[in-house]
Amino acid sequence: MTSYRYKETAGGFDFQAVNLEIEDFCEQNEILPNKLFAIQLILEELVTNIINHGSNSQKTEIIEISLTVQDDLITLAIRDNARAFNPLEAAEPDTGQSLEERDIGGLGLFLVRKKVKSLSYEYKDGFNNVIAEI
Amino acid sequence: MNITKNTTENTVTLTLSGRLDTVTSTMLSTELDIVFAGGSPNLIFNLAELDYISSAGLRVFLTAQKRVRAQGGEMKVTGANNSVKEIFEVTGFAGIMNIE
Numbered sequence: 001m002t003s004y005r006y007k008e009t010a011g012g013f014d015f016q017a018v019n020l021e022i023e024d025f026c027e028q029n030e031i032l033p034n035k036l037f038a039i040q041l042i043l044e045e046l047v048t049n050i051i052n053h054g055s056n057s058q059k060t061e062i063i064e065i066s067l068t069v070q071d072d073l074i075t076l077a078i079r080d081n082a083r084a085f086n087p088l089e090a091a092e093p094d095t096g097q098s099l100e101e102r103d104i105g106g107l108g109l110f111l112v113r114k115k116v117k118s119l120s121y122e123y124k125d126g127f128n129n130v131i132a133e134i
Numbered sequence: 135m136n137i138t139k140n141t142t143e144n145t146v147t148l149t150l151s152g153r154l155d156t157v158t159s160t161m162l163s164t165e166l167d168i169v170f171a172g173g174s175p176n177l178i179f180n181l182a183e184l185d186y187i188s189s190a191g192l193r194v195f196l197t198a199q200k201r202v203r204a205q206g207g208e209m210k211v212t213g214a215n216n217s218v219k220e221i222f223e224v225t226g227f228a229g230i231m232n233i234e
Binding site: 015016019033034037040044045048093095096097098099100102108110114 | 153155156157186188189190192193196197199200203216217221224225226229230231
């Protein structure tokens with residue numbers, strides 16, 4: 001099993017650096033491009049949600065990322081101490097609506113649920129813990 | 135992300151390369167404000183060199199489609215790779231936009 005880890009405050013989270021490091025990690029572990037796309041998308045949507053909706057104005061909360069590969073299983077774990085939030089409970093957008101009816105929001109977590117094999121959530125000791133199998 | 139703009143009499147074509155995500159989507163929004171201020175009714179997005187799109191990018195496309203429709207024009211998205219096209223399809227955007 002090999003792993004990649006990253007830990008930063010919500011305000012200091014560097015998507016560009018993380019994406020480059022994840023690309024390197026995936027290349028070293030021969031992870032296919034479509035899986036890399038899914039990893040980066042799930043990470044971006046979940047972390048953006050934490051930063052934009054769960055974090056305080058100073059963005060001081062901690063966000064920890066762990067990406068592990070074992071055999072064919074890729075596991076992305078995100079742990080944060082922002083406001084308690086279960087992404088599994090977010091309402092789904094109506095993807096059949098007309099252009100005029102479609103809302104701008106709600107797509108991020110919908111895409112996460114579409115791209116994972118499984119998604120679990122636990123709130124423990126003041127931390128949100130999300131585990132996505134990809 | 136890089137944006138290349140090509141303007142004809144009635145149509146602006148924006149070629150996007152790289153990643154359209156939470157970091158770069160603001161760049162596209164700003165460019166589209168300039169495009170719409172220019173008055174061309176029709177808009178084409180060439181995504182042949184776009185590697186990645188997230189919900190932040192989808193929101194910009196949705197807003198663009200609404201603005202184009204409001205001004206009586208047509209919008210088209212071309213050249214998307216399979217991963218990017220899948221994002222448009224799974225979110226239902228392929229049903230409200232012209233995705234080639």
